[in-house]
Amino acid sequence: MRNRTPKVTETETGTVPGGAGRLPAHADLNLLRTFLAVYRSGSFTAAAPQLGLSQPTVTAQIRTLEQQGGRELFTRLPRGVEPTPPAHELAARVSAPLDALAALEGGDPSAGRTAPVHLAGPSELLCVRVLPALAPLVAGGLRLRVAQGLTEPLLEELRTGRHDLVITTRRPRGRALESVPLADEEYVLVASPAWADRVGAGARAGDLCAALRDVPLITYAEDLPIARRYWRTVLGRQLTASAAVTVPNLYAVLSAVNAGAGYSVLPHSLCQEHLDAGRLVRLHDPEEPPLNTLFLVQRPGADADPEVLRVRDRLRAAASAW
The missing domain is CATH 1.10.10.10 (Winged helix-like DNA-binding domain superfamily/Winged helix DNA-binding domain)
Incomplete structure (x- = not known):
């Protein structure tokens, strides 16, 4: 119309x-x-x-x-x-x-909207959690446009009105943007079964960090943010290893680790299917695994749009089971 x-x-x-x-x-x-x-x-x-x-x-x-x-x-x-x-x-x-x-x-x-609901967030989370959660709304007529990216650029685009909702890995600073905690994502230290057997034998003889010393580390960034955090908060050590492979996509990291290239620290949601099937093995099972809180951030003025509110409420309900 x-x-x-x-x-x-x-x-x-x-x-x-x-x-x-x-x-x-x-x-x-x-x-x-x-x-x-x-x-x-x-x-x-x-x-x-x-x-x-x-x-x-x-x-x-x-x-x-x-x-x-x-x-x-x-x-x-x-x-x-x-x-x-x-x-x-x-x-x-x-x-x-x-x-x-x-x-x-x-x-x-x-005809009530000039455009569909615009949603953005980390690519892997969108694929594994978000789009499946919104499938019933899409089947019922929701129009959705999805963008992927890193937290800071997506928040800046949200401020200019380009997105209606953004899922971020940290809470936005200040009070200009409304945000709510969405879910806690667990991170796991994983490798293929062959590497797990080798690491397990070494760990029993000494400690896990020493056993991983000669295993290739696969990560999505050169500064190893996820792995460094795991070493600091869970193992109480400083990570001294350098990456064997860096690739700016967690799916690619998962693919390399699953193929036997080495080990990595990955979101549990991303590798759960591989863990359940035995294609990947946890190298460590801490009592308190590291968690990263995800936030749902809303564009100012979006409360006036019922379709945006439908997506927001659906995501908040679905995230309780993530």
Whole structure:
């Protein structure tokens, strides 16, 4: 369904704070809705069916808005578009009011939002926990757009309105963003059965750290943050090993360890299936395993969107069993 909201008729010119360009106050709200749909979907093509418009019409509306404001809002890429700094500033200003207006208008659920619910978080958690938990909502008609990344960049994008909900590995600083603890993730020290047999024999003769000295360490970052924390909090030692392999994806770390490349410290949820099947073995079973708290962070103004609230409540309910 096409947007049918009438134009605002004031003739004065307003300025978007922070240098986002000058936007006439008589600009059609439909242009802003089109802008927000493109901003959130990252593509003129993806935004078009959400708005009930053709792709050339979306392109023309964005061009008109850019001409009115005197600033480029999107950098055209081979696949999709990248928001410019003025676009981030404009999204932060208009996303909450437009979402609130859409909620007040009601009607067809697919026409009540300019875009689907935008959710982001760590890629492995999204695959293992989040998407399965949201499957019933998707089957019932929820439209969802998912992004993956690290906590700091995702929180910054949330502040500019690009995401509705973000799952993070730490609580955001300050009070500007609303967050709630979602779940505690356990980390486990694991290796293939062959390495486990070798390490077990060495550990019985001395200690675990010495037994692991000659075993390759597989990790997702050169500074070994997860492994170092495990050594410090569980083993009471400083980790002196260096990584044999670093790869910035925990699935890739899991794949390498599962294939017998060495050992690693991984989230239990990620390797639970492999542990249950005997393809991986715990090298250590501490009385108090290290835990990392996950937080669900909500975009300011998202309370006005019932679809965002549905996703938030579903995740909080599902996380109690994680």
